[in-house]
Amino acid sequence: MGDVEDLKREAGIRACQFVQDGMRLGLGTGSTVRYTILEIGRLVSEDGFKVVGVPTSEATRELAESVGIPLIPISEAGRLDLTIDGADEFDPRFSLIKGGGGALTREKEVALLSDSMIVVADDRKKVEVLGEFDLPIEVKSRHWSDVSTAISSMCEVRVSLRGGELAPYTTDNGGYILDCEFGPTITKPGDLEEKLLSIEGVVQVGLFVGLCDAVVMATGSGVETIVNPVGRLS
Numbered sequence: 001m002g003d004v005e006d007l008k009r010e011a012g013i014r015a016c017q018f019v020q021d022g023m024r025l026g027l028g029t030g031s032t033v034r035y036t037i038l039e040i041g042r043l044v045s046e047d048g049f050k051v052v053g054v055p056t057s058e059a060t061r062e063l064a065e066s067v068g069i070p071l072i073p074i075s076e077a078g079r080l081d082l083t084i085d086g087a088d089e090f091d092p093r094f095s096l097i098k099g100g101g102g103a104l105t106r107e108k109e110v111a112l113l114s115d116s117m118i119v120v121a122d123d124r125k126k127v128e129v130l131g132e133f134d135l136p137i138e139v140k141s142r143h144w145s146d147v148s149t150a151i152s153s154m155c156e157v158r159v160s161l162r163g164g165e166l167a168p169y170t171t172d173n174g175g176y177i178l179d180c181e182f183g184p185t186i187t188k189p190g191d192l193e194e195k196l197l198s199i200e201g202v203v204q205v206g207l208f209v210g211l212c213d214a215v216v217m218a219t220g221s222g223v224e225t226i227v228n229p230v231g232r233l234s
């Protein structure tokens with residue numbers, strides 16, 4: 001197994017120190033949080049934890065079911081105690097870019113229902129300014145071309161339809177994803193999110209602002225938990 005995979009596993013498992021018996025959990029999507037979900041499955045099957053999960057994607061639903069985590073749909077969730085999810089980038093203010101795996105809309109819905117959110121990541125995801133990773137935006141499929149034009153003229157950025165026109169990537173909600181090349185320029189993610197959400201046809205924007213309370217980050221020299229000083233866990 002490669003080094004990066006080891007880091008993902010270490011971060012994913014370490015985040016389970018925040019999981020307590022009886023919790024209602026938001027279960028994120030991606031290759032790092034996959035290890036968290038496997039470990040929660042172990043807590044359920046071996047340690048007798050009684051938790052319920054709300055999956056943020058069909059892939060996570062299948063994985064969680066395969067390891068025996070009881071699940072409820074988001075429509076029945078009410079409030080959740082904790083969401084654990086991955087991220088594509090996080091900045092010093094704990095703002096995130098998410099959506100590399102295409103699940104940003106459900107991920108944000110679940111994060112908004114949660115009393116706290118922990119991100120699992122390796123240190124490649126830590127940045128000073130968001131935007132080196134192309135910002136994913138979910139759009140209604142029939143509007144993708146108009147939305148793409150609106151974003152590129154509003155923000156002067158290059159926009160690509162994920163998967164290309166011939167075989168566009170389709171989300172679990174039936175939407176498309178536009179990946180937007182801002183470069184490391186997103187210094188006011190909240191303002192940008194608001195601007196992009198105002199475009200007709202935009203379903204959700206992969207900027208998560210004011211939602212992340214801690215990052216469990218794996219580095220070559222160990223796992224570090226960085227707690228947001230103005231978050232809900234401090």
Ligand code: 5RP
Pocket residue numbers: 028029030031032033085086087088097098099100101102103104107
């Ligand atoms: C999915 C996401 C993922 O959490 C994000 O892409 C990070 O994934 P990984 O841990 O595989 O790097 O936002 O929509």
